[in-house]
Amino acid sequence: MQYITDINAYQSEKKSAVTLGKFDCLHRGHQKLIGRVKELASEEIQSVVCAFDMGRNSLLTKEERKERLEQEVDCFIACPFTKEIREMEAEQFILQILAEKFHAAVVVVGEDFQFGHEKRGDVVMLEKYAAQCGYQLDVIKKEMYEGREISSTYVREALAEGNVTLANNLLGYLYGTEGVVEYGHQLGRTLGFPTMNITWDEHKIAPKFGVYACEIEIDGARYYGIGNVGIKPTVENEPHLLTEVYVFDYSGDTYGKYVKVWFHEFERPETKFASIDELKARVDKDILYGKNFFTK
Ligand SMILES: Cc1cc2nc3c(=O)[nH]c(=O)nc-3n(C[C@H](O)[C@H](O)[C@H](O)COP(=O)(O)O)c2cc1C
Numbered sequence: 001m002q003y004i005t006d007i008n009a010y011q012s013e014k015k016s017a018v019t020l021g022k023f024d025c026l027h028r029g030h031q032k033l034i035g036r037v038k039e040l041a042s043e044e045i046q047s048v049v050c051a052f053d054m055g056r057n058s059l060l061t062k063e064e065r066k067e068r069l070e071q072e073v074d075c076f077i078a079c080p081f082t083k084e085i086r087e088m089e090a091e092q093f094i095l096q097i098l099a100e101k102f103h104a105a106v107v108v109v110g111e112d113f114q115f116g117h118e119k120r121g122d123v124v125m126l127e128k129y130a131a132q133c134g135y136q137l138d139v140i141k142k143e144m145y146e147g148r149e150i151s152s153t154y155v156r157e158a159l160a161e162g163n164v165t166l167a168n169n170l171l172g173y174l175y176g177t178e179g180v181v182e183y184g185h186q187l188g189r190t191l192g193f194p195t196m197n198i199t200w201d202e203h204k205i206a207p208k209f210g211v212y213a214c215e216i217e218i219d220g221a222r223y224y225g226i227g228n229v230g231i232k233p234t235v236e237n238e239p240h241l242l243t244e245v246y247v248f249d250y251s252g253d254t255y256g257k258y259v260k261v262w263f264h265e266f267e268r269p270e271t272k273f274a275s276i277d278e279l280k281a282r283v284d285k286d287i288l289y290g291k292n293f294f295t296k
């Protein structure tokens with residue numbers, strides 16, 4: 001896959017099947033658009049995903065999003081939503097970007113896709129220009145979940161409530177975090193539950209602070225565990241957002257290793273306990289909860 005971060009750097013002379021959007025996560029609705037673009041790709045037509053980055057916190061880091069698309073499409077453009085793009089008239093966007101730059105053979109968008117200056121461009125305008133610009137317009141119906149359209153707002157709301165089960169259902173993959181295991185206060189091991197500490201990416205949306213049944217990948221192998229996302233108010237004075245996971249049936253040293261963590265189910269909110277003893281008693285129960293969750 002070709003990965004570019006500047007739309008002006010796109011130079012292929014090939015025809016394309018292109019989908020456009022913010023893609024601040026890759027939920028099941030997005031996957032439908034991308035799946036369609038993939039289907040249309042051939043020797044003559046390359047599949048292109050063009051994402052406009054709004055510069056706000058998102059549900060996937062740039063690296064995670066790139067990795068998710070890597071084997072899916074021929075070209076992924078992660079394009080900052082610059083003044084130039086923001087102020088471009090919708091008609092100009094169709095002519096200059098879709099037709100001239102992408103040589104679009106097919107444009108794949110959702111029903112409510114809007115683009116161009118003051119969002120004046122929509123599927124009606126795209127249809128109007130289709131014949132003139134030589135592309136076919138493919139409008140994809142919104143994926144629904146429990147009577148509501150799947151959207152990144154829906155996923156954000158679910159995460160804010162700690163409802164990762166819902167978020168995972170909307171996404172079609174497990175919400176998670178990844179990073180290098182760091183040193184903590186080395187307190188966990190003295191309490192009987194060593195934890196792998198991973199800093200939360202500052203540009204990524206965190207779920208509600210609390211304890212989750214987790215799956216974790218270390219050195220390519222999968223394990224289960226119980227983890228806390230938050231600032232551990234019982235022991236920490238400096239707020240530092242991280243994920244700490246106690247991994248079941250594991251005893252190696254992971255400092256410095258790059259690991260991935262996925263959240264399966266919310267157990268309880270993060271709490272400021274009156275003492276370390278109370279914290280330990282609660283974590284012992286959390287461990288039982290986690291083990292039980294995965295043996296269900
Ligand atoms: C399952 C689990 C639940 C936790 N829940 C809380 C919590 O509710 N409040 C809190 O302050 N810290 C919580 N923690 C974080 C602990 O305070 C932390 O792991 C412990 O102090 C060890 O830290 P260390 O890795 O720096 O040694 C939790 C950790 C785990 C693994």
Ligand SMILES: Nc1ncnc2c1ncn2[C@@H]1O[C@H](COP(=O)(O)OP(=O)(O)O)[C@@H](O)[C@H]1O
Nearest residue numbers: 183184185186188189194195247250251253254
């Ligand atoms: N089952 C396990 N779950 C989590 N970490 C483990 C486990 N077994 C060993 N470890 C190691 O212990 C470290 C955590 O120990 P801990 O006392 O909590 O120290 P720290 O405060 O530095 O995280 C982890 O980074 C990892 O290298």
